[in-house]
Amino acid sequence: MVDPPMNMARLAAVDAAQAARVLNEVREARLAGKHARIAPRPVIEQSWARMLRSGVDPEHGRGSPLLSPEEVGRRRRESPLRHVLPVLREGLLSVADVARHIMVVADAEGRVLWREGAPAVLRKADVLGFEVGADWRENAVGTNGVGTPAVVRRPVQVFGAEHFVRSHASWTCSGAPITDPRDGRLLGVVDVSGPLETMHPATLAWVDSVAKLAEARLRELHLTSLERLRTVGAPVLARLEGRALVVDRDGWTAAVTGMPYVRRLALPNSLSPGRRRLAALGSCAVEPLAGGWLVRAADETAAGVRMTLDLSRPGCRTLTVSGAAGPWSRELSARHAELLLLLAEHRAGRSAAGLAEDLFGDGSRTVTVRAEMSRVRRYLGALLLDRPYRFREDADVEVLLPEEPAALLPHSTAPALARLRGRARTATGDGMRTPGPNRMG
Numbered sequence: 163m164v165d166p167p168m169n170m171a172r173l174a175a176v177d178a179a180q181a182a183r184v185l186n187e188v189r190e191a192r193l194a195g196k197h198a199r200i201a202p203r204p205v206i207e208q209s210w211a212r213m214l215r216s217g218v219d220p221e222h223g224r225g226s227p228l229l230s231p232e233e234v235g236r237r238r239r240e241s242p243l244r245h246v247l248p249v250l251r252e253g254l255l256s257v258a259d260v261a262r263h264i265m266v267v268a269d270a271e272g273r274v275l276w277r278e279g280a281p282a283v284l285r286k287a288d289v290l291g292f293e294v295g296a297d298w299r300e301n302a303v304g305t306n307g308v309g310t311p312a313v314v315r316r317p318v319q320v321f322g323a324e325h326f327v328r329s330h331a332s333w334t335c336s337g338a339p340i341t342d343p344r345d346g347r348l349l350g351v352v353d354v355s356g357p358l359e360t361m362h363p364a365t366l367a368w369v370d371s372v373a374k375l376a377e378a379r380l381r382e383l384h385l386t387s388l389e390r391l392r393t394v395g396a397p398v399l400a401r402l403e404g405r406a407l408v409v410d411r412d413g414w415t416a417a418v419t420g421m422p423y424v425r426r427l428a429l430p431n432s433l434s435p436g437r438r439r440l441a442a443l444g445s446c447a448v449e450p451l452a453g454g455w456l457v458r459a460a461d462e463t464a465a466g467v468r469m470t471l472d473l474s475r476p477g478c479r480t481l482t483v484s485g486a487a488g489p490w491s492r493e494l495s496a497r498h499a500e501l502l503l504l505l506a507e508h509r510a511g512r513s514a515a516g517l518a519e520d521l522f523g524d525g526s527r528t529v530t531v532r533a534e535m536s537r538v539r540r541y542l543g544a545l546l547l548d549r550p551y552r553f554r555e556d557a558d559v560e561v562l563l564p565e566e567p568a569a570l571l572p573h574s575t576a577p578a579l580a581r582l583r584g585r586a587r588t589a590t591g592d593g594m595r596t597p598g599p600n601r602m603g
Contacts, residue, residue, distance in 0.1 A: 185323035229295035246376035253372035263356035272299035307335025334361040338373035343381035391416040405459035511550030520578035
């Protein structure tokens with residue numbers, strides 16, 4: 163069989179009406195569960211399969227209410243794509259208008275935020291619901307030049323009846339994803355659409371090249387903003403002792419002092435000035451800078467750190483850490499309480515295999531242990547060391563135990579916990595009847 167994608171592109175370029183008929187035959191055959199004389203292109207066939215699995219109606223789609231003007235305005239203000247609209251307009255609109263196409267820019271959720279181009283084509287798009295605020299995800303309106311590129315993360319051209327929903331069969335769309343050059347996150351899709359007879363095979367390459375120009379512009383803007391922030395922050399860092407960073411609002415590093423360079427610092431979704439705890443640094447002082455934050459790590463080594471694991475009451479699994487930046491507490495899962503209790507007992511350290519034996523009676527279950535210890539380190543940071551796993555040597559660790567041995571993490575079936583309960587019962591006699599909680603550490 164000859165290559166279907168290339169043949170369909172050439173056919174559409176030469177005879178759009180014939181291409182529309184052939185594509186319609188292919189679509190109808192596949193929807194009826196029959197073999198078509200020309201196979202759909204793989205990207206289209208895979209998209210159709212997704213639509214059939216998700217139950218999208220091939221006659222009408224699912225449809226979603228338009229976003230309100232206020233919500234569209236909010237999304238526009240928050241979208242990084244607002245910074246590259248001049249690039250998209252310069253690269254696409256002049257040609258699109260002449261070729262009777264429109265340019266559409268949608269966010270990562272498939273919502274149309276901007277739409278410009280030939281007035282006559284805009285009116286036709288209104289009939290299809292291809293308007294500002296509309297939802298053009300695949301699972302809402304089927305295979306299309308906005309939703310499909312967002313799913314497959316590469317440029318896609320959708321010819322005529324390659325659209326899953328019948329009402330879109332007179333349309334052709336060429337869309338390309340725009341990703342954040344910093345981390346690859348999908349920001350949205352730029353699409354050029356118009357009547358089928360105006361389609362040209364080169365449209366997709368043109369749209370993709372402009373999308374890449376937009377990503378290059380975003381990269382340039384990011385580097386410029388970091389350089390501007392570095393100019394502000396470097397003199398501040400020069401006056402400080404200890405570990406400190408200057409980062410932008412998203413955590414990208416502009417400058418550091420007293421520590422190795424890190425490309426990005428993980429920040430909570432809502433960060434405000436004051437004493438905060440960050441997974442990578444532990445306790446920190448956070449101060450605002452123009453366009454970013456000054457983050458100073460507390461010198462917990464000099465001040466000393468006290469860690470209290472409170473298991474003294476039923477249902478109580480609390481870790482409290484007191485250091486230079488003040489105390490903070492965290493409610494623990496049962497598994498994390500088990501692990502921290504075991505590390506408190508083994509201050510010299512415990513290997514992953516040893517912890518697996520303690521928890522499961524099976525030293526081979528190291529993958530589970532390592533995954534859980536990785537989660538613990540997200541909040542303990544530098545206070546927890548590895549190879550073997552252990553608390554930092556200068557940390558003062560105290561464990562508050564219940565009066566009754568049986569009340570020590572009572573739902574735990576870990577062999578090591580059974581041994582600890584037995585030792586406590588032997589040490590204090592039947593019932594462990596001492597006034598107040600027992601202490602270990």
